[in-house]
Amino acid sequence: MxxxxxxxxxxxxxWLFYRNGFHATGxxxxxxxxxxxxxxxxxxxxxxxxxxxxxxxxxxxxxxNMLLRGLEDKAAKPEDQLLALxxxxxxxxxxxxxxxxMFIKASAEFQEASHPINAQAMEHKRLLKEHFTxxxxxxxxxxxxxxxxxxxxxxxxxxxLAAMSHSCVPAGDAKEAARLVLAHSxxx
Amino acid sequence: MxxxxxxxxxxxxxWLFYRNGFHATGxxxxxxxxxxxxxxxxxxxxxxxxxxxxxxxxxxxxxxNMLLRGLEDKAAKPEDQLLALxxxxxxxxxxxxxxxxMFIKASAEFQEASHPINAQAMEHKRLLKEHFTxxxxxxxxxxxxxxxxxxxxxxxxxxxLAAMSHSCVPAGDAKEAARLVLAHSxxx
DNA sequence: GATTGGGTTGACCGATCTGTTCATGTTTAG
DNA sequence: CTAAACATGAACAGATCGGTCAACCCAATC
Numbered sequence: 476m477x478x479x480x481x482x483x484x485x486x487x488x489x490w491l492f493y494r495n496g497f498h499a500t501g502x503x504x505x506x507x508x509x510x511x512x513x514x515x516x517x518x519x520x521x522x523x524x525x526x527x528x529x530x531x532x533x534x535x536x537x538x539x540n541m542l543l544r545g546l547e548d549k550a551a552k553p554e555d556q557l558l559a560l561x562x563x564x565x566x567x568x569x570x571x572x573x574x575x576x577m578f579i580k581a582s583a584e585f586q587e588a589s590h591p592i593n594a595q596a597m598e599h600k601r602l603l604k605e606h607f608t609x610x611x612x613x614x615x616x617x618x619x620x621x622x623x624x625x626x627x628x629x630x631x632x633x634x635x636l637a638a639m640s641h642s643c644v645p646a647g648d649a650k651e652a653a654r655l656v657l658a659h660s661x662x663x
Numbered sequence: 664m665x666x667x668x669x670x671x672x673x674x675x676x677x678w679l680f681y682r683n684g685f686h687a688t689g690x691x692x693x694x695x696x697x698x699x700x701x702x703x704x705x706x707x708x709x710x711x712x713x714x715x716x717x718x719x720x721x722x723x724x725x726x727x728n729m730l731l732r733g734l735e736d737k738a739a740k741p742e743d744q745l746l747a748l749x750x751x752x753x754x755x756x757x758x759x760x761x762x763x764x765m766f767i768k769a770s771a772e773f774q775e776a777s778h779p780i781n782a783q784a785m786e787h788k789r790l791l792k793e794h795f796t797x798x799x800x801x802x803x804x805x806x807x808x809x810x811x812x813x814x815x816x817x818x819x820x821x822x823x824l825a826a827m828s829h830s831c832v833p834a835g836d837a838k839e840a841a842r843l844v845l846a847h848s849x850x851x
Numbered sequence: 852g853a854t855t856g857g858g859t860t861g862a863c864c865g866a867t868c869t870g871t872t873c874a875t876g877t878t879t880a881g
Numbered sequence: 882c883t884a885a886a887c888a889t890g891a892a893c894a895g896a897t898c899g900g901t902c903a904a905c906c907c908a909a910t911c
Contacts, residue, residue: 501897502898503897513899517901522900
């Protein structure tokens with residue numbers, strides 16, 4: 476299997492797991508939908524868990540890339556970037572393919588803290604928070620980690636509510652809340 | 664089966680689904696752990712989905728009751744109750760049995776918007792938001808629904824992060840963010 | 852053209868899934 | 882005491898689960 480084929484397999488598996496859930500998506504379906512026989516899949520991934528981990532690695536790379544790029548595109552100054560986060564999220568929510576946060580779902584289906592899949596999901600959140608902390612520091616906040624934590628909470632809450640009901644538009648509300656929080660967080 | 668037995672069955676099934684997930688918990692395990700034979704279970708619940716719906720109804724009742732009671736116990740004035748939400752959450756996070764929000768998990772495993780389980784999870788969130796809106800109105804906020812939405816976002820974010828990593832204490836951070844938001848939301 | 856060898860395949864394995872059946876207790880009510 | 886009502890465990894059906902295997906294809910080498 477070429478490297479291309481392998482990447483394509485992971486990409487399509489990502490979509491299946493994202494849409495149907497991890498336990499609910501069998502390897503037979505993955506084989507059928509990707510057009511790659513189960514035997515070939517298992518030649519490149521020892522177990523289903525290994526495939527899921529590869530999927531999550533791709534998702535982490537794609538998602539963080541999309542988000543960080545989005546922040547830079549929407550705003551130049553660090554402080555504006557922190558608020559622009561919720562504009563990027565809004566764009567994401569409005570995509571047809573939006574189905575919530577894959578890492579929250581992965582963590583929900585594999586809940587043991589020591590489980591590799593859960594650990595990988597946590598690592599994704601840690602990296603995001605780290606980035607927000609850096610931006611908050613550049614923006615001149617006195618406690619950049621606290622600011623990052625507040626943003627993370629608003630971000631996860633907005634995602635969860637956006638995934639559960641399309642009735643309200645939590646991205647807008649989250650941005651409004653973030654504006655209040657940022658406006659009154661102490662600067663250096 | 665007495666009404667007691669039935670309630671006990673639902674209670675134990677709740678714990679199993681909450682801890683292991685819905686798809687990952689088979690009916691054989693439910694029968695074994697509850698001490699109720701599979702035959703009897705299926706006499707009272709036509710399908711596994713029906714059992715899950717009953718479990719979610721119980722959870723909704725217990726959780727909303729615990730939360731509303733907690734708010735009233737922690738604070739008398741409506742505005743203080745809104746902030747006390749995050750003290751109640753903190754107590755919940757510190758329980759050994761804490762495993763995240765059951766409705767977020769249910770919604771993650773049954774993602775189709777029209778699925779009855781997803782609908783029930785959404786209804787739970789709707790009822791909570793409705794209550795927050797009432798309290799925010801009593802507290803004299805100019806836009807009680809917006810305040811409730813902000814609180815919901817902070818609440819869901821805090822729960823998700825608390826469930827994914829016990830390293831930080833998002834309840835405290837969420838309360839701090841909520842304090843900033845409430846302090847600068849317009850009053851009537 | 853014959854041989855080789857990596858990559859692919861459909862068929863298959865045992866286990867487990869939801870849900871049912873049934874013969875055998877075990878309660879409960881008259 | 883008897884009869885109806887209910888609960889039980891074990892086995893079953895049909896499907897699907899994660900995972901494996903011998904056979905096969907096809908391009909490269911001699």
